[in-house]
Amino acid sequence: MSKKILHVCNADNFIPPFIDFIEKQFGLDGHFFWINGDFDFYPVKQHKSAYKVKKSITGQMIGFVKLIYLLNTSSKVILHGIFNPRVILILFLMPWLLKKCYWVMWGGDLYVYQLGEKNWKWKVKEFLRRPVIKNMGHLVTYIPGDVELARQWYGAKGEYHECLMYISNVVDPDMIQEAQAGSEEHLGINILVGNSADPSNNHIESLEKLLPYKEDEIKIFVPLSYGNHEYAKKVIETGKAWFGENFVPITSFMEFDEYLKFLKTIDIAIFNHNRQQAMGNTITLLGMGRTVYLRSDVSQWFFFEDKGIKCLDFNLFNKKFILSKDAKSNSKICLNYFNIIMLRHQYSEIFK
Template identity: 60%
Template sequence: MILHVASLDKFIPPFIELINEHFDSSKHQFWLSGDKEKYPYQTSNNIYQVKRTKAGRPKGLLYLAVQLHKADKVILHGLFNPYVVVMLFCMPWLLKKCYWVMWGGDLYTYQLGEKNWKWKVKEFFRRPVIKNMGHLVTYISGDVELARQWYGAKGQYHECLMYTSNLYKELKLEPKASSTLNIQVGNSADPSNNHIEVLEKLLPYKEQDIKIFVPLSYGDQQHAEKVIRLGREWFGDKFYPLTDFIPIDDYLKFLGDIDIAVFNHRRQQGMGNTITLLGLGKTVYLQQDTSQWQFFKSLNIKVKSVRCGDISVLADNLTESNKLKIKEHFSKETLLEQLSHIFGEGNGLPYQRAA
């Protein structure tokens, strides 16, 4: 049996659907914590949801401890839950069969986390867990290198796209009806997007025919309010904060209307947005000293540096080249093949590539 341990997030319900559709669901069990109402999924026999009651958490953790020992493999979808980390710290013999799906924030807290006593306590438990984790799962090799550098991680690296949000998305784009340059800033309300810094860089263009769109429905809402206040003050009616959740199909249409996206993260983040935009032939700006910059460079996919002085779209031949490379590398077929390799024979009907 393969046990998936996850805190509910927007990536998890589509992943469960993918597993139940393409693999033997009887070989996969899901242990989920978090808000099911916010991130709904179709209930099935292979899902255990931790109840959000006083007794729900200890009962859920006891159930998890039993399932961890029963499982042949354990897929850890992110390493954010402190109770799970402490449990693995106390049961190090389980780590050799654990596969850490690296989300980014669960790794970069080492570098970017506030170095207070809480951080030190969490790192005390995290360090030996990460060091002795049997397997590291990501598609960005630079993050594995950082895990080895920061934590002495010894686990085997498995390349895997992991979630459907990271796949190429086919979308028929209508010809632009206007010459307005649509610019997206960031992918959430998380302060790590460094929105204010980007808005300052855009100030010289405020009198030009531009629109600035900033997704802010997800993350730190106090930070979102600050971004909205400054954005409206500096750009007036050219500034468009997106504060409500947008269904995936509508969000894809929104991305289809974007010309330039500026992701000013100092760490690997927003990869689903980045992959989708590049696959749609859009121009993306990233920080050069990040693992995703090196990742796209290794695939010969052209992105622009946030540090460069101009804001302009890539030439058509470069965006077309980007689209072809994204389509080839980030396919559903590739994802299913990678998951089959991780799950292994007898543990979920390995996916067979069509002849």
């Protein structure tokens, strides 16, 4: 076990495809996945290289005892987000582990510093998180702005490793070519608003921007299949009241291929998040040559700007499309950077 690379994961949509990626590109002999979470909602197939922590109290106790052993005996530790308070507590109490830890930064695990509800629970968690993040040996992301925020907010000293992180951030050349050939036939303009029922999407503000165009031929699609259900209900009520049948909430989970097919029908996307989020959606749409509106004060805006990718400023929303030459340039840049060869190379550097 001492030579293995340990992956510490919460059950999520990203993890099963990531395990498949590791298996195909590197083989699983050198890797072990410790996974905790709701396996009914996020299924993970049984595998000798994966340990699924059981929901029961006993199962949780056994799982975290096993984690402590694995953390101390593995050569490297890849932390797929740092959300779990128990994992953070273990790292807080065992700081010698941090030098071999690679924090794959998801966004929400960083921006809780800025956006979390500042109550006593937040203060306790931040007390534990601060030294863990500060002394984390390695920071893994492809958005330098997030690394800078980790250094600014927590004094993070870890080495930065540029990495696309997950398959969801890789564009499929065949899909791009097919999308560029033309979107599926539809009347008017299809507009995507947000990517989840997380309040950080700021749906209501986005819908307000669309109100001047409510009499135009537009159809507004809003993915709300996961996140805060009460918040989703409020968004649906508002959207229906303002736009009637032209507001289409998506409340059922779509399989990945089905979702990609849906994205091909989108003309304009609005991602009015107040933090780095929805990058997989954004990258896919930009690769397809679609128009994407973002806030200009978030780290992904500066990331895309640095890569030469053209997005439009949400604050200046006017229902216009990007220029054809910019759409083609965006697609080319996305194909050259967000690809499986790049992802494999980046992880090979981390694993070696």
